[in-house]
Amino acid sequence: MIEFAGVSKNYGSHRVLEGISLSVNPGEIVAIMGPNGCGKSTLLKMLAGFEAPTAGKISRPARPVGFVFQNVIESLFPWQTVEQHVKMAIRGAHNTHERGEEILTMLGLTKYCDKYPYQLSGGLAQLTAIARAVAQEPELFLLDEPFAALDYYTSLLVVERLLTVLATRPMTTVLVTHTLEQAILLADRIIILSPSPGKIVAEVKTPLPRLGRSKLVGTPAFDVVYREAFQHLQGFLCANV
């Protein structure tokens, strides 16, 4: 169980996040959306334990988390192959090889296991970063804008692979994203933050079955969720203009 109780964060005198209270249940997938600079990434870093809150309390697992960084290429190691990335993250010495193979297969990376990051396309690099984080078998899986650098088609592919992973290995997952469609496809709940300083302004539930959710795109059930979240996000647009 992850819990934020009245969490605020300042950088110097600049307040980035204000009064965030939020709980995420084990195995739940939560997406965080909001305008640029609203503190989404900061929230994720505090969840990871990379940064401490200025005020309020955070309960989170003590173990290291699986983190997929926004700057994927920088986060990968050019001296390691795809396979080495995955194996490095596997904890415990027993059957490392089998466990690594399993993850590579699940993410469709088997063909590329001997490649170095600089030989990969953006999508494959993203999948490698995801594979490494998943290989840690973390209690908490965090993704910072995993689709930002990808074209639309590739982002759909990454969503599909992520859904496969999350279906076979349930993990408490929090992702930051700018694309509503992908947030709905992946998450059980979407948290919407206001412009800086970020406050939670809305929570949109996605009461859709996790499996085969991509087939629901364009159906009334999908559209209801889409419209609700869209209206909240559009609200900021009006406020900014």
Place this chain on the structure above:
Amino acid sequence: MRQRLGFIISVIVFLALWEMLVLFGGISRLLIPTPVAVAGAVLQFFITPQGLAAVSFTFLRFIAGLVSGVTLGVIFGSLLGLIPTMRRVLFPWVDFFRSIPASAFIPLLLLLFGIGDAARLILIIIIVGLLMAVSTMMSLVNCSPTRRLVGKSLGLSRTQLFFSVVLPEVLPNLSTALRLAISFSLILTVLGEMSIGGSALGIGRIMQDAQLVYETPTLYAAIFVAGLLGYALNMGYACLEKNYIHWIGK
């Protein structure tokens, strides 16, 4: 193969033109000897005991200077890179001293250490050491904060973080600096042999002696042998770098 053929032809044309110029161009052979004479003198470096001794001594001085300069430089640079206070206090000194031209140290080193190998070695250590120190410091300071966080999120210990993240990340920069250090070390070895006396052995010394007595084929040969040494070292290192640090520039 075609490129290589082009190169070989260019060498033959160059040598032929050179030979013709000396034979029929009316240029004094005392200033420009024929390629055949130079080739004979080059051979002397590899078959006579004196020649071999000169090449070996120069090579040993080069290696001694390079190894000690690089070792001390990397250690000092690591301290500067890892300890911010030390960096703040000492970096301006380092920055100033590395701006002094290498040759400017020679009169002072002669005064302090006299003629001989000590002065020569210290000259290389100062220049190569400062070069490696600055490079090591900069690579450590500019290590990617994201990669450090990756290490943290993977739950790596400090030792693991150093060996599997920091070290491979700084290696490409250190390697580039090492290539420069190899060049500098060779330049300074030959310069030291020419301007710091105390030994009759060494390619630099042979150059100077040959010039004084107008033994020009030997002078040309010594220049060629020094170039050959530098070229071989550079190519050898480039090959090592390509095989062991494949992620350089990626």
